[in-house]
Amino acid sequence: MTEVLTTDVVVVGGGNAGFTAVHAAAERGRSVVLLEAGAADMAGGNSFYTAGATRITHDGLEDLRAWLEPDERWDSTIVPPYSADEYRADLEKVTEGRNDPELTEVLVSEAADALKWLHSKGLKYRLMYERQAYSRADGSYLFWGGLHVGNVGGGEGLIADHTRVALDAGVDIRYAHRATELIVEDGRVVGVRAEHGSERVEVRAESVVLTAGGFESSASMREEHLGAGWENAKVRGTPYNQGDMIRAGLEIGAARGGDWNSCHSVQWDAFTAQNESNRELTNRLTRQSYPLGIIVNREGERFLDEGADFRNYTYAKYGREILRQPGSVAYQIFDAELRPQLRTEEYDMPGISVEVADTIEELAVKIGIDPAALSTTVRNFNDSIDRGKPFDPTVKDGRRAAVEPPKSNWAAAIETSPFYAFGVTCGITFTFGGLKSDTSGRVLDEQGNAIPGLLVAGEMLGGLFSNNYPGGSGLAAGCVFGRRAGSIA
Structure with missing residues (x-):
């Protein structure tokens, strides 16, 4: 027997984009059902596993003070402004110009307002000192890289806030409901079929908003679209992003959008026992002090x-x-001078994959590398450093190591004992290919026509990213396009 529900809007996927769409629809008085594949203790999509960093434009700290959580360090903090031109240029640079210009313009122009709107509903944001700033010799803090703001409590806090706001608005959240197909009648999407354990559920609605993520959790789809070897990548986030609703959209005539052959992937702890979909350590398994x-x-x-x-x-x-x-494994190498500058939340996590030794040769033995080879690499690197320039991680300091490949900035000699080696592999975050849409999230068919009743946002929306992306722009896009989809659903 099939349970049948009727609502104004059904949102498929309970991550940041999905909840943002929920809030926008509920704000308009629409009744909303949210289908989340994970049980309550596994919910939140990839958003739960993030650090919560969100890229927005702003005019500096004075512009942010009114809606960020206060911090006693503000008086000694410099937050450089981040303009729309910089945001746009960063997207174009890292995607090598393959970002959709119309989607980009919407993201750049609306990200800050979307966060302020979410803050007005009860989400909390802060400056991300531990991830995006360095303490300088005079005790001040300088933020860098255009990414300054994040959620209080990281991804876990983000999903907790989203959930509270949705429940307060009367949204019907259905956990452990895995959507499987779209219902189409007379050319219009009128609902979703889902599985809840052994039960079947049918949710009928005027609008369906798809925010169910990419296909990064499917080893077979990774191998098919990203290439051989990608089946071995570690899944950083939710295990539920199997591409089900992307396939469902394609089956009813939706066009593909974006780059299906690339993804977001990072350096990830190689040897920790539970290094996939870890709800306790989440983003702490990344290793991002490698520069x-x-x-x-x-x-x-x-x-x-x-x-x-x-x-x-x-x-x-x-x-x-x-x-x-070889072996899809590498090692980040630091010495005793560099070690205190590594991100505490990542490099001091419990069970971390690290080896320590008093000499480079001893370190090589511990990590299974030929001692002569590693010693030669380190010696050649050290000898090639432009030591006439000061080392300054808060700016692109031009302190170069003239080896092949070069190190263009932040070349610090690896010469002070003890030495550290952190084993890393490839952790996949999300795939860049998805469904094609207009700038309001209306899913388009191969002829460029909107499919009535069907909208998309979040990682399912293809077109913004290719090959690479600027950090924090994924959550920002989820906020912007989730809000847009929910505003017309």
């Missing part, structure tokens, strides 16, 4: 420019580079 040190593969060789740019503009593509290395 300060060097990265070597199992042959003891460097293979990328660790200091090409601030980590916000390189981290989402460097997981892919590690996947290509």
Whole structure:
């Protein structure tokens, strides 16, 4: 027997984009059912696993004070303004110009307002000192990389706030309801079919908003669309993003949008026992202080420019580079001088994959690398550093190591004992390919016509990102396009 529900709007997927769509629809007096594949203790989509960082435009700290949680460090803090032109340029740079210009313009112009609107509903935001600022010698803090604001409590806090706001608005949240197909009548999407354990559920609605994520949790779809080897990537976030609703959309004639052959992937703890979909450690399994040190593969060789740019503009593509290395494993190497500057939340987490030794040769033995090879790599790196320039991680300091590949910034010699090696592999976050839509989230068919009754937002919306993305723009896009979809659903 099938349970049948009737509502104005059904939203599929309970992450940041889905909840934002829920709030926008409920604000208009629409009745809303939210279908979430995970049980209550596994809910929240990929958003739960994030640090909560969200990229917005602003005019500096004075512009942010009115709606961020206050912090005693504000008086000694510099937050550089981040303009629309910078945001737009960053998207174009890291995607190599393959970002959809119309979607980009909406994201850039509406991200800040979307966060302020969510704040007015009860979500809490703060400056992300531990991730996006360095303490300087005079005790002040300087933020960098255009990414300054995040949720209080990270992803867990984000989903808790979203859930509270939705329940207060009378939204019907159905956990452990996995949507499987769309219901179409006379050319219009009129609902969703879902599974709840052994039961079948049919939710009929005037509008269906798809926010059920990409296909990164499906090893077979990763291999098919991203290529051989991607089946071995570790899933950072939710295990439920299997691409079900992307396939459901394609089956009724939706067009593909965005880059189906690339994704967001990062350097991820290689050897911690539970290094996939870890609800306790979530984002702490990332290793994002790599611009300060060097990265070597199992042959003891460097293979990328660790200091090409601030980590916000390189981290989402460097997981892919590690996947290509022997055994899909690499090691981040630091010395005793660099070790105190590493992110505490990531590099001091329980059960971390790390080896420590008094010499580079001893370290090499511990991580299974030829000692002579690693010693040669480190020596050549140290000898090539432009020591005439001061080391300053708060700016692109131009302190270069003239080796191949070069290290363009933040080249600090690996020479003070003890030495540290953190094992990393590729952790996949989300796929960039999804469904094609207009700027309000209306899903389009192959002829460019809107499919009546069907909207999309979040990681299912293809077109914004390709090859790489600027950190924090994913959550920002979920807020902007979730709000847009919910406002017309």
